[in-house]
Amino acid sequence: MIAVIPVAGAGTHMRPHTHTQPKPLIPVAGEPILGHIIKNLHHAGIQDFIFIVGYLGDKIKSYIENHFNNIINYECVIQEPRLGLAHAISICKNLLIHQKEFIISLGDIIVDADFQEIINYNGNLITLNPVNNPCDYGIAVVDENNLVIHLAEKPKIPKSNLALVGIYKIKDVKEFFWGIEEIMQSKNHGEYHLTDVLTKMINRGKTIRGYKVNNWYDCGKKEALLQSNRLLMKNLPSFTYPTHINSVIIPPVTIHETAIIEDSIVGPFVAIGENAVIKKSIVEDAIIGSFATLDRIILKNSIVGNDSSLKGRSQSVNIGDSTEINFND
Numbered sequence: 001m002i003a004v005i006p007v008a009g010a011g012t013h014m015r016p017h018t019h020t021q022p023k024p025l026i027p028v029a030g031e032p033i034l035g036h037i038i039k040n041l042h043h044a045g046i047q048d049f050i051f052i053v054g055y056l057g058d059k060i061k062s063y064i065e066n067h068f069n070n071i072i073n074y075e076c077v078i079q080e081p082r083l084g085l086a087h088a089i090s091i092c093k094n095l096l097i098h099q100k101e102f103i104i105s106l107g108d109i110i111v112d113a114d115f116q117e118i119i120n121y122n123g124n125l126i127t128l129n130p131v132n133n134p135c136d137y138g139i140a141v142v143d144e145n146n147l148v149i150h151l152a153e154k155p156k157i158p159k160s161n162l163a164l165v166g167i168y169k170i171k172d173v174k175e176f177f178w179g180i181e182e183i184m185q186s187k188n189h190g191e192y193h194l195t196d197v198l199t200k201m202i203n204r205g206k207t208i209r210g211y212k213v214n215n216w217y218d219c220g221k222k223e224a225l226l227q228s229n230r231l232l233m234k235n236l237p238s239f240t241y242p243t244h245i246n247s248v249i250i251p252p253v254t255i256h257e258t259a260i261i262e263d264s265i266v267g268p269f270v271a272i273g274e275n276a277v278i279k280k281s282i283v284e285d286a287i288i289g290s291f292a293t294l295d296r297i298i299l300k301n302s303i304v305g306n307d308s309s310l311k312g313r314s315q316s317v318n319i320g321d322s323t324e325i326n327f328n329d
Helices: 033-043 057-068 085-090 115-120 173-186 194-203 222-234
Strands: 002-007 048-053 073-078 102-105 109-112 124-130 138-142 148-153 162-170 208-212 215-218 253-255 260-262 270-272 277-279 282-288 293-295 298-304 309-311
Touching: 002 033, 002 085, 033 057, 033 102, 033 109, 033 115, 048 057, 057 073, 085 173, 085 194, 109 162, 115 162, 124 138, 124 194, 124 215, 148 194, 148 208, 162 194, 173 194, 194 208, 215 222, 222 282, 222 298
Parallel strands: 002 048, 002 102, 048 073, 124 208, 253 270, 260 277, 270 282, 277 293, 282 298, 293 309
Antiparallel strands: 102 162, 109 215, 124 162, 138 148, 138 162
């Protein structure tokens, strides 16, 4: 089994963070998004990977080499120009066309599912989960046996609230690539969507099962990333926190062993990267990047990028009875 992970996008919804690093390397719950994805697939038994890189692709390659070089077998291919997911998979045709089956796992979505069950399923499969805003996603309609009967990409009038959430198992490999060629020949501009390819397969009598996942973590926008950080941290095992100078640590948190925390309150739901420094600050519900510095800051619902610095100012007060002071004015 080969896993294909498209990670070529520019991540425009996550700017300014993606000005200097690709979205799959943004940390969530103490680890880059891509790290969670690779580990989930590897733990299920997948050894062979293809990464489709583009924007800041050298950083993706460097991360994989530094963290997974002796753990997985992998190859990187370049998508340029970036014309959608179907186009991304099309450039891997020579590597995949002779495979019995393969898995596609999007590089910006973390899925909570039984990966072994997905891998062992003897057929085509897509992962699904209900959403409140189906107009923003690829949507599937399934029958009573969870077989897909209709697919649409960001429909204006959705027929379902079941969104495609990032994992596709392709069993009919030759039929799949036939579908890609069909849509790329019939459409000469814009993006090429996997939903159109899968629709072509259904129209030719191929069956695709909809598999409802336990949960999924969308990491495409700031609020979604912070929500994913909170949800993933709830499932983290508890551990003994290292001693920090005059500080209070409120779990769940993930703190890199090289981070320095002094005279601060940290947590809950805070992820702190390597060599970050936090002094005289209060931090809650936040992601703090590597080598970032916080000094005399109160932060909540925030993302601080790598090598960033935030400094506030100290206040000394002598307040009498019945006094009200608002520093926000």
